[in-house]
Amino acid sequence: MKLSIERATLLRAVSQAQSVVERRNTIPILANVLIEAEGDTVSFRATDLDIEVVDRAPAQVERAGATTVSAVTLHEIVRKLPDGALVSLTEDGAAGRLTVQAGRSTFQLATLPREDFPVMTATEYNANFSCAAPVLRRLFDKSKFAISTEETRYYLNGVYFHVSEGENGPVLRAVATDGHRLARIDAPLPEGAQEMPGVIVPRKTVGELRKLLDDDEAQIAVSVSETKIRFATPEITLTSKVIDGTFPDYTRVIPMGNTRLMEVDASDFAKAVDRVATVSSERSRAVKMQLDEDRLVLSVNAPDAGNAEEELAVAYGDEKLEIGFNAKYLLEIASQVDRENAVFLFSSPAEPTLMREGSDTSAIYVVMPMRV
Template sequence: MKFSIERAALLKAVSQAQSVVERRNTIPILANVLIEAEGSDASFRATDLDIEVVDKAAAQVERAGATTVSATTLHEIVRKLPDGALISLTADSAAGRLTVEAGRSNFSLATLPREDFPVMATSEYQSNFKAPAPVLRRLFDKSKFAISTEETRYYLNGVYMHISDSEGSKVLRCVATDGHRLARIDAPMPEGAAEMPGVIVPRKTVGELRKLLDDDDMEIAVSVSETKIRFATPDITLTSKVIDGTFPDYTRVIPQGNTRKMEVDASDFARAVDRVATVSSERSRAVKLQLDEDRLVLSVNAPDSGAAEEELVVAYADERLEIGFNAKYLLEIASQVDRENAVFLFNSSGDPTLMREGNDMSAVYVVMPMRV
């Protein structure tokens, strides 16, 4: 195998591959990237047996072939080579080496046979549809903060993507929760997605997928089966197993009867919460909200380090209310608001609170209160 490739194209492909590779591997081949050169393309494939990513890049192929080499080492080399360099990669399968040349730099890397590289079994996908990158980006970006990190509740360690009903029309919905807060984000259902099975997309896959969604003009091809999900652009294909579990009935957690309504400038609110939480050494310190007519007082009382209080002007016309929340959860939810105003709907100091962006019902957040 022998081919030449632009540094920028190689760096992009190898970056994507090495981020999938697990740092601590008991199986040596899983630390490697499979490089295949044929025609006018080179493809770079990496897997951790749960996720597989394949990135294609244009290359000048002199001799077709394939080999595998350490993803991290190759990434470090390419990253340190000068911008604009043309990089030549030559594999000598008899010697088990890959030579990487650019200008006066020359590296010789150990390889492992391509036959040992595990390729993820193809799946029969029940549903295939296309969605614009900004739509998928919004669905996952606004929900991922609520993914649980508790390994025992593995079925909450991802984003539940499914088709649902919202006010009489079908929507593509992403939901994440860790039991303390919940995010439910809707987008219009793409054509061809009606038969999609509901799947839980793992946290790591959500992180890798984010790298595919930066181009606002890109359409992403999505394929879903009961066990796998695949996202594809013209250059990159990301395939992942989905979490084998049942996502709980989240609709029971979303309060329907919260009538006490507070409207507040989202960025002012987030900054005020951040400021009063400063006196607390623990990030989970409760922030107390005291609501009176058109007035909100935020306060933190940390016996060891001090106390803080800040007042905000809000739109609130219901009876007086005192309620406490984890400061970190409030900040994460407030930072999701793209519009100017956040609307909080309360019931009592012991009930879950609902938050949405203005009158937009396509993004709904729930946060559980804390005792203060």
């Protein structure tokens, strides 16, 4: 194998591949990226056995071939090469080496045979559809903060991606919860997605997917089966196993009878919560909200550190209410709001609170209160 490729193109391709590779590997080949050159294209494939990413890039291929080399080492070398450099990759199969050359720099890296590299088995997908990158980005960005990090509840360690019934018909929905807060985000159902099985997309996959969604013009080809999900652009294909478990019935925890409505400027609210939480003890980070007519008082009382209080003007016309929340949860939910105003719907100090963005119900959040 022998090829030449621009440094910027190579860096982008190798970056995506090396981020999938686990830093600690008991299987040496999993630390490597599989480089395959043919025609006028080179592809870089990496896997951790649960996720596989293939990144294709244009290159001048003098001699077709394939080999595997340390993903992290190759990425570090390319990252440190000067901008605009033309990089040549030459494999010497007999010596088990890949030579990386750019200008006056030459590196020789150990290789492992391509035959040892595990390639994810092909799957028949139940549903294939196309979705605009901004739509997928909104679904996953707004829900991922609520993914559980508790390994024992593995079925909550991802985003539940499925078709559901919205207010005006079927929708594509992303839901995440850790038992303390919940995010439910809806988008119009793309053509071809009707037969999609509901799947739990793992946390790591959600993070890797985000790198495909930066281009607002991009259309992402999505394929879903009971065991795998695939996202593809012309350059990158990301295939992942889904979490083998049943997502709980989240509809039961979304309150329907919350009638005490408070409307507040989302940015002002987030900043005020952040300020008063400065004195709270890290363990509980409890913030008390005291609501009266058109007035909200946020307060924190930390016996060891002191206390803090801040008043905000809000739209509220119901009876007085005192309720406490974990400051971190409030901040994370408030930071999801793209519109100017956040609407909170309360029931009682012990019942879950609902939040949405203005009158938009396509993104709703539920947060459990704390005793304060």
